[in-house]
Amino acid sequence: MPPLWQGIPLDHKCKKRTCGRCAVTLLAGAHFLAPKTRREREKTNQPMKRLACQARMK
Template identity: 80%
Template sequence: MQKRTCGRCMVTILAGAHLLAPKTRREREKTNHPAKRLSCQAQVK
């Protein structure tokens, strides 16, 4: 079974985006807006 993301933890990054790793495939599937991230998927570099 493949894990799905729901998008309920979507956040807008106001500052510090350069400190986050690139978007995961699941994040890219939910939004292509550069400032929107899924907090459950985003990782600090």
């Protein structure tokens, strides 16, 4: 479930998973996440950056 649906306040704009504004830096736990989606790869190529609206648990 995406963070916004859980009531977690994140900077965002589009609510369509396309703007990239919800990019966050992972400090730990990257191994718990599924690989980046195509949209995530298009928005950031930094390994520890993820889009909060796209990142999903494995």
